[in-house]
Amino acid sequence: MEVEQPLYLKIADRVQSMIDSGTLRAGDRIPSVRHSSVQHQVSIPTVMQAYTLLESRRLIEARPKSGFYVRPRLAVSLQEPLVSHRKPAVASLTKFASAISMIQDTTDSRLIPFGAAIPGDDLLPLDKLAQLTASITRKMTAASFKYDPAPGCLPLRKELSRLSLDWGCGLDASDFIITHGASEALHLALHAVTKTGDTVLVESPTYYGTLNLLAQMNLKVIAVPSCANHGLDIDAARDALATHSVAAILVIPNFSNPLGSLMPEANRRELLDLAEKYRIPIIEDDIYGDLPHEGARPHCMKALDQEDRVILCGSYSKTLAPGFRIGYIAAGKYHQRVMELKNAFNIGGSPLPALTVAEFLRNGGYERHLRKLRHTFRQQVCRTRETVAAAFPGGTRLSNPMGGFSLWLELPGDTDIIPIFQQARAAGITFTPGPLFSPDGHFKNCMRLSCGASWSPQIEKALGTLGNIVRANS
Template identity: 40%
Template structure:
């Protein structure tokens, strides 16, 4: 019954979301009553309540006492979302680690408002339940388990993961999954498996700064491809780059791209996989945010369209269940043997207690319920924080409309330097992630990524207002300085 109800209520919520997005249900319209929806759709009242509750958690509807559910007015976009960048087609050496370390070190201070952090609030995760699951699992641990699955990972966890992928329409081979120390190890191992120093790797623009750090460490060169804030990698531009360069690999985030929040459609993912297969270029797929979609059903990974083992798919539990446990995995296709060899030569294995705790938690059930609650909390906070940005930041600010996750990507007015904004914000006890972190040539000078995944932190709203005031002051002073220079030039 649980799986049937889950599918029906998510489908009902997805259908209503689409009707709201297309304007068939307008702000202020009353949703059909629970009884009416039960009769029309042939579902139970609990299914309707779950669907309406999901819409409420995502900020799309509101409850009016003794009246029912109504479509909630949505925030008017400040301006159109940031446009896709037009990066240079040349290969570039990468050097971002020092800057990234200096900036991101600030997020470790609990006294700083963590708008620059890469993680959502730890209070959103079932840490007590995971601890109890770990205790139960460790009591049953057999001595031979410690070494028999040392490199490839615990067989119970791997089988559970394979089953979840199969239910999503992604069949994986029995020995294709390698458990790793978080997604970062998976991504680094996969990158190393298909490249050599000096090779060219195509990355998104903007891209996750950890991808740049990995390229820097392995002495690889980056070519950036235009990435649309809503639809992801621009395939036409990618094809031109593949014709222009000898490319060793691509590292992309087709689902909830960091920092943009873009999700490629299933059609474009299929086209991406087919394009790279024709060119013989492996795709390293970072799907660490794939479970944090806001509406409808989980978007399929690019791996779902991989017929040749050309997609090295990487993910983890760090952003959706167990931050700090450092349990990730790679489904490395035809490159799995090389990934295994590299893991054996580096970390050798992944913490067995962490693997067993998560495997026990998954088997006991409750993971999907936790994910629904997490998605709802993050989606509602993202909508709320976006409204705060609209009211607090200077005119001309553009902001993305992510399809889930917990990041907002801001394009500030041209007079506002995001790195200087970050420095002044840190002096006020607020961390941010300035846009220069997200490109090999530090092009995003006027951009900012904000982590809004802290729904229970009372410091977030004041911090957003403070950031808005700092950005306005920076813009005004820069415009004044520019105007003064122009008047001085005219006088001379």
């Protein structure tokens, strides 16, 4: 006589069959224990037994206060990108490639957008922001259209002060200056602490927009290797600072672009000690700090700053509204100099979008929005990694970021990314070639993929097409 399967085993096998068939995919949340209990008309302990079995089969994983999720299966076999072993040297940036075409591609709706790190429109609270903007315009018509000289919108600076407690900083509203996005904040910071011909220490790879800014300011760079896990190589930074004259250090400690690395606190303290030793300011770009994939928001490096040496820069372009261009800078001991530069550059900011963002932050909508956005980005990154693992050739290395929504790929051997980029663009797909993330054209077999657009069959198909193009060129 055949023995009937235990109920927990039936549930486990059913979930596994859905995973095996692709109905449930890497990063998907499976039904809650309580929901499954009702759905299968069994007790909660029976469902828990089934889920424990699925965990032991390494098919699902539990996340605190979130539930159970399908684990990646293919991507776990991929190795992370290699850390460059090139000895850091000063580069002039005179031959740095223009990024204009990459920026223009962001407005081309015909292209699958793996290029610019921009969140999809459907992931942003655009309707709510539009309602707030209309309401503010009606209630505060005159204030909405006046000049807003530095330091800028007081309601927004008050909200930033409140939020800075979550960053570990406890900054006052008077510590902030509102800027046109993080780009202007970085521009102001660099102008405040450098002069033409100075050298700035940056991570390698690092964001091409930062390199472009440094090039336009006629600054030199020394690119120090960075790894996908811990970010900037502190030992290499120590050697570079001992060997070269450096005017400033520019880093992204929280989910660096493009690697997505999170710098450990011990490394942050060591970097601060080095900055103090050589009397060098640190410019901290925290644009992705609000986007951890799980757990609490990581503190800023500014939170550890005892010497008022860290200049903190950030914006809401990655979480709320890229087109609002609302950023901020907390310049510490350089505050007055940044105030003078801000007023010299453009007198001030745009009050209406600043007031809108302030109201969105004030009424509690931002935290709810962030919880959803963080979950979505984690899921999209996970799905992209799984698809890349299936579609790209063996030997591909892939980052596994703890936050943000970008992936860094290192293709096998001496694969040349430029022909791949050209063929992909002809096929309606854009991404960012690796050489743009280097001052001297390194990372010729690398690319950055943005996971900002909502996952869809079109996105999945495009990744498959891109994988085929890579295979044909490897």
